[in-house]
Amino acid sequence: MAGDKSGVVGIMLIETAQRIDTLPEYLFAKLDKIVARKKEQGIDIINLGIGDPDQPTPEHIIEELYKEAKNPANHRYSSSIGILPYRQAVSQWYADRFGVRLDAKTQVASVIGSKEGIFHISWSFLNPGDVVLLCDIHYPVYRIGALMAGAVPYYMPVNERNNYLPDLGSIPADIAKKAKLLFVNYPNNPTGAIAGETFFHELIAFARDNNIIVCHDGAYSEIYFDDYRPPSFLQFPGAKEVGVEFSSVSKAYNMTGWRSGWIAGNAEVVEALTRLKSNIDTGQFQAIQYAAIAGLNTPPAYGQSLRNLYQERRDLVVDGLNRLGWKLEKPKAAFYLWAPVPTGYTALSFSEMVLDKAGVVVTPGTGYGQGGEGFFRISLTTPTNRILEAISRISRNIDKAVF
Known part of the structure; x- marks a missing residue:
């Protein structure tokens, strides 16, 4: 720093506003970082977290x-x-x-x-x-x-x-x-x-x-x-x-x-x-x-074809989880599955365990507020073959006693 005889370079103190200090990291930004680290380690991750459609824009x-x-x-x-x-x-x-x-x-x-x-x-x-x-x-x-x-x-x-x-x-x-x-x-x-x-x-x-x-x-x-x-x-x-x-x-x-x-x-x-x-x-x-x-102005037939795709995936996930011990009903709308975590787990600990053992991202329910404790969410916006693989991995890699 010019004029500084001590030879020590000054460091500017940057203080954020209080509203930023109390702002939590956005849930999916945090998940993205975790997934990126796993991928850097060469781990194949199936992301059933964010609800971002995988189909192309018409x-x-x-x-x-x-x-x-x-x-x-x-x-x-x-x-x-x-x-x-x-x-x-x-x-x-x-x-x-x-x-x-x-x-x-x-x-x-x-x-x-x-x-x-x-x-x-x-x-x-x-x-x-x-x-x-x-x-x-x-x-x-x-x-x-x-x-x-x-x-x-x-x-x-x-x-x-x-x-x-x-x-x-x-x-x-x-x-x-x-x-x-x-x-x-x-x-x-x-x-x-x-x-x-x-x-x-x-x-x-x-x-x-x-x-x-x-x-x-x-x-x-x-x-x-x-x-x-x-x-x-x-x-x-x-x-x-x-x-x-x-x-x-x-x-x-x-x-x-x-x-x-x-x-x-x-x-x-x-x-x-x-x-x-x-x-x-x-x-x-x-x-x-x-x-x-x-x-x-898209013709209605397009919307129906998209709903058919999500309904197929919904049925695959619900049926797959129910075979593992869940007792889920099939939701009537949206492209998400909301399910309770097994006994002995919190929303976060279960999500971390599924990621570590099966390489599958599911979203902890606590990301959606205090009432979400004890639940996790699966998004259906991942290619069908990857959804099937995710269910298979959970079945193969997680101790059945968990369920």
Whole structure:
């Protein structure tokens, strides 16, 4: 350092903000590091952890991106709310799929993947000390976004006994009156649970009575099986008065890396998030938005072929685990299996044991909140032959006494 006669080079002290100091490492980032170390050791790892579709994006969507990427008009700044044709396509998709009517100009906005929008909605409405209602098993971003806004989570217990639906009537009155946001997600990640008409009617009434904004994550609405077909939160009377729904093209059209999603519903909530985003980003690349429109216009036969694939994998995993001693039912939606760990294990110790002995990654349930202790999650977004190999490895390499 110039002018330093001691010969000791000064070291700058870098201090992160308190909000960063309390921020946990994202679950899948941590898993990625563990898997990378195993691979460096020459170990073949089968990753049944993250829910990232292994199938390619349909060709007509890629062609649309290619065409629009060659248009110089799309190389300029977009807008945080999203181009109107994209918002109109989302609005039309809701009308066709759920019979929901939305004003594309005021009730729909683009987000850069629903994860981004879900994170920032807390910044739009929560002040330090405000209460946010979360299920005690939940997609981690609901909690992290709220904590970064300085809010205080109240965890609603969900479990197999209540079909992983929160008992809204059990929430203390003083907590309900303090709460500003409530996050729910059906079909559910990580449990695969579904919610019906009765629950959504109760949810809307509860939100109206307590002046709470409902944020429904509908990311898995197009992944369903057997005779089940998930509803949208927005299709129920009063929903657009009390809340919004987040979704995207990620899961339905194998476009997770494209980061194209939306918020839809209450116009005031949509406007507030868009106002925040206008100070943070300048929108998604317009060519990707046009490609997402092509995704939303994909013929129904494609969706059915994808569901058939996931249903085949679901059956293989459930049947395979049940042969080992589990007693799992086949979920009606989403591409996850939620299962209890064997006696004597925690969620983390079981996941570590399966990785060490079988070279298979399963996600510990505690990654999804305190209610996930004692469970693990398997994702069905790995090639079928690798899923079969994973079940075979678990069967061969883990002492049957465990099960």
